[in-house]
Amino acid sequence: MEGLKKRSKEIDMNIDFEKMDGLVPAIVQDAISGVVLMQGYMNEEALAVTQESGMVTFFSRSKNRLWTKGETSGNFMELVSITEDCDGDSILVKANPRGPVCHTGSDTCFDEVNSSKTGFIDQLRAIIKDRKNNPTDTSYTASLFAKGINKVAQKVGEEAVEIVIEAKDDNKELFMGEAADLLYHYLVLLEAKGYELDEVMDVLIDRHKNK
Numbered sequence: 655m656e657g658l659k660k661r662s663k664e665i666d667m668n669i670d671f672e673k674m675d676g677l678v679p680a681i682v683q684d685a686i687s688g689v690v691l692m693q694g695y696m697n698e699e700a701l702a703v704t705q706e707s708g709m710v711t712f713f714s715r716s717k718n719r720l721w722t723k724g725e726t727s728g729n730f731m732e733l734v735s736i737t738e739d740c741d742g743d744s745i746l747v748k749a750n751p752r753g754p755v756c757h758t759g760s761d762t763c764f765d766e767v768n769s770s771k772t773g774f775i776d777q778l779r780a781i782i783k784d785r786k787n788n789p790t791d792t793s794y795t796a797s798l799f800a801k802g803i804n805k806v807a808q809k810v811g812e813e814a815v816e817i818v819i820e821a822k823d824d825n826k827e828l829f830m831g832e833a834a835d836l837l838y839h840y841l842v843l844l845e846a847k848g849y850e851l852d853e854v855m856d857v858l859i860d861r862h863k864n865k
């Protein structure tokens with residue numbers, strides 16, 4: 655899943671540190687769930703260290719020094735991407751937290767639960783789309799697209815049968831494996847047809863409205 659690790663290192667940041675007296679607020683969002691994890695401040699050095707180390711680092715006003723989140727707790731936040739806002743005075747960081755973010759033990763500094771991983775489906779869809787548009791010899795996904803729609807549809811059918819078989823047994827690990835296979839091949843089928851998952855959601859939302 656190298657697509658997930660792509661950092662925005664190459665992107666030229668244009669943050670106006672001067673306007674902000676050297677410290678710019680940095681909002682950190684879970685890269686998968688989208689939940690806001692915490693907010694801190696970065697100076698130019700903290701931003702550079704974050705980009706170089708891949709671990710989100712702030713300038714701590716109370717410690718009066720650079721502070722890498724997790725340096726004592728081990729709950730680092732692994733950098734996924736950094737963007738600036740429209741007028742260059744705020745930073746949005748997307749990261750994967752290794753554990754609870756807040757010193758209180760909460761998932762986030764806003765005391766919110768951050769357990770949903772369904773946002774990963776969107777990342778998976780982006781990777782599947784990329785494999786379709788930029789196929790490589792080693793990619794299983796690209797090989798499915800190369801075989802054509804009938805083969806992809808057939809795979810969904812096979813995986814559906816396999817999950818039915820596992821549903822009758824009591825082995826969670828095997829069932830989860832088939833559940834993941836079915837979901838993945840279903841997403842590949844949607845992409846092969848040129849449809850978006852959001853269009854499926856629209857159908858479900860409409861049905862719900864009509865109830």
Ligand SMILES: [Zn+2]
Pocket residue numbers: 692755756757758762763764
């Ligand atoms: Zn906190």
